[in-house]
Amino acid sequence: MSHRIPMDHPKFFGFIPSPVDENSYLGNMVMAMYNVGAGSWILGSGACTVQDALIQWFAEQAGLPSSAGGIFVSGGSIANLTAIVTARDAKLHFEQRHKAVIYVSEQTHSSIAKGLSIVGFHRKQIRRVDHDLSYRIKPTSLLQEIERDKKSGLVPFMVVATCGITNTGGIDDLNALADIAESENLWFHVDGAYGASVLLSKSHRHCADGTGRADSLTWDAHKWLFQTYDCGLLLVRDKRHLIESFATDASYIKDAAEASSDRVNFWNRGIEMTQPARGMKLWFTLQRLGLDKVGEMIDHGIDLAEFAEGVLRGFDNWEIISPAQLGIINFRYVPPISQPSDGNFDPDDYCDKVNTEISRLAVERDIAAPMTTRLGKVLNLRMCIISPQLTRNELFGVMQSLDAIAKEVSASLLHKKMFKM
Ligand SMILES: Cc1ncc(COP(=O)(O)O)c(C=O)c1O
Incomplete structure (x- = not known):
């Protein structure tokens, strides 16, 4: 069971995650037992x-x-x-x-x-x-x-x-x-x-x-x-x-x-x-939870995505592609490049590769799972941030890590491109 993506992990932000309340597990078990x-x-x-x-x-x-x-x-x-x-x-x-x-x-x-x-x-x-x-x-x-x-x-x-x-x-x-x-x-x-x-x-x-x-x-x-x-x-x-x-x-x-x-x-x-x-x-x-509590859990997701947007706006070189709405935000890193004279260099393609790599490395390094999508022609990172367990502090840590990966990736990809590695 460990060989899988746990869609209820607080730092899984791909697709629509499935954060599960413990009461649902319990209700599910009881119903499965009675098999109604x-x-x-x-x-x-x-x-x-x-x-x-x-x-x-x-x-x-x-x-x-x-x-x-x-x-x-x-x-x-x-x-x-x-x-x-x-x-x-x-x-x-x-x-x-x-x-x-x-x-x-x-x-x-x-x-x-x-x-x-x-x-x-x-x-x-x-x-x-x-x-x-x-x-x-x-x-x-x-x-x-x-x-x-x-x-x-x-x-x-x-x-x-x-x-x-x-x-x-x-x-x-x-x-x-x-x-x-x-x-x-x-x-x-x-x-x-x-x-x-x-x-x-x-x-x-x-x-x-x-x-x-x-x-x-x-x-x-x-x-x-x-x-x-x-x-x-x-x-x-x-x-x-x-x-x-x-x-x-x-x-x-x-x-x-x-x-x-x-x-x-x-x-x-x-x-x-x-x-x-x-x-x-x-x-x-x-x-078990009551409507007020469920409402707060939903509001929390909306707040987290808005918080992430605010953090990104404070970082350099990040572009908001679609602002936070109902817990979802789309954004991308646009590396500051002084374009190489090489005529084959395609900045859009480079930007797409950088953002794909940011997502891959964030998952590989067990930091978080933002995934990519395309809005129009632009490939970007997409995060659906709805876990009631995730705190603003933890999310801030994730955004900082993404920023650090972005700098590392853009430097290394640009280097490979310039030296045709
Ligand atoms: C708007 C919308 N409709 C339908 C679906 C499909 O739902 P399910 O995967 O439960 O079949 C999804 C899944 O993400 C969705 O976001």
Whole structure:
């Protein structure tokens, strides 16, 4: 087990880390011991009842109406896939499917395109709408694309916004996109796999204003709600849409049919029939910690990323590529070079190599794990800093070490280049 990257390590900053609260481990162990089947109420009436109440509570936090419902799933990818199927069935006649168009952005998570492909849509049916300088979908561009498609006889049916863009932590303008979706009668999906958790922070929940206008909302608790794998959630504005797409029928399950509206059979709301009670450890964690504490843990991540940004701004030669947003920051070291006369020298390539090497060495030397990404053409370091265990002091130490590695690496790479080693 030591031969792996522990995604819950406080200094693992790649992808979306998974800092886990000890209550989630405990809740997980208890549920594994009982091995409750949460597909239907008669198999796990306690777990189904608690999960359904929890889903209702999450829907309220998101600002969704009482008609809302949802299902716990394995994670953001399956939540998004479930939303795509639900949207397709709610908005399209079967004969329209080949003409349907979905609007996303360059920063939309790859699981959306994967889900669309699984469902049978072609790449040509996906529009990547222009974004602004903060990588947020431009509402005016969205409207133009929709108009163009309608004129070509195509059928716009779904807009995907992101609350917590994986690369940057940014949030699309949910209200502006919801306005367009509403006026054009499109399904409005918000992928909040990462960022929806900000709704549980009293001081930052306003950042995610507009989630309540979603037709469906993805929200992962194994990202920023301190849960073990797996724990994802899909919320839908009107739960009847889930049932229309996923109702399960077979002669051998008739005895388990939902006897009343409070006896939910989750196999009627999603892809899986057999399923664990994924929401129970989350319920347990929330009961044990209380909402104030969970909110503080989320705020801590937001504060740490802002702190890191401040530290970088105080160092020489570091450039902020995308400022701290929801615990994520993108930056790079730009070595001060007096360009060698060698005509083959490419400063951008050199800069990319320096930053790739900074990340590699930080991991190799057991300092921390910032990883690289690309925003536009620029390769940069990206840190998602959400561990409640990490202190500002420890983070300051990490940033100092990165600065020292940056100086060392840029000198050694430049030397190699100049002397063609
Ligand atoms: C915005 C977003 N959506 C979806 C996903 C996929 O989630 P999962 O890995 O749980 O399937 C991720 C993963 O990082 C994400 O950041």
